Amino acid sequence: MYERYQLVLHSRQFEDIRRSFLNGRAAHAYIIEGPAGAGKRTLSKLASALIVCREKRACLDCPDCRRALLGVHPDVHLYSSEKRISVKDMRGLIEQSALKPYEADYGVYIVENAHTATAEAQNCLLKTLEEPPGDSIFMLLALNAGQLLPTVRSRCRLVRMTGFSDELIFRQLQALYPGEEKCRQAAQMAGGNIGRGVALIEKRELWELAALAERLCAEADSLSAAQAAEMLRGAKDKMDELLPLLEERLIRAGDVKSLARLGYVEDAVRRLEENVNPALALDGLAYYFTKGDSKWQKL
The missing domain is CATH 1.10.8 (Helicase, Ruva Protein; domain 3)
Structure with a gap:
């Protein structure tokens, strides 16, 4: 069961949280920042196990640790919503946090996608962060801490989930x-x-997209713009997955040409976000990706 936790369990981020609790310097609120898949939820689960662990060390073996990891401990609360977090949602969390923990010394409140909380919801939480209950710890999981209000950020300890x-x-x-x-x-x-x-x-489909990204990068100097455009159009409905894979591959290569091409991919991402015609954006990417021109034409 615990193999999936080992990478984050031995990470610098978890060790910093563990030491802060052992030394009596724990924060009452944390922002755990990082892209999807970076281990934010895993870190919050391990931190909650540490907080409720009978041995006070996230042993992962006692009943409290196991329940925390499984999401069934009565003092570990996970708030997750597919929609933006509303002020009503936040008030429910705050009302819950005002109650005494059932078994552990602290109640842990994990808020997924905290960056989606409305300004009104964040201001509602702010009042609690300014005068936190002594037995509650909040963990706000966010893609980008900058999307949270500065006043909220200033009252939380930031933990960045960087790449392994x-x-x-x-x-x-x-x-x-x-x-x-x-x-x-x-x-x-x-x-x-x-x-x-x-x-x-x-996921076989994602593997095939990664293989496409590898081929585009490996053969960029020999592909024609038309060939690259055809390859991109074949995955036009999966650009939100393909373009990050292209970016990762180019960053990993790190040479001058790859870093120039990285700029073209980032421009394509921006153009798609601005609702530029996808076919035009991808054709432009294909042209500059293969030709190595230093400037985009106005599409």
């Missing part, structure tokens, strides 16, 4: 998928993101 090394991800994938031949390549293509590494193993 290829080797660490490879070892984690090997532990999760013994005998799987794709672990090494998946780790290299994951771009430091363990969630993406797992998805590459489990």
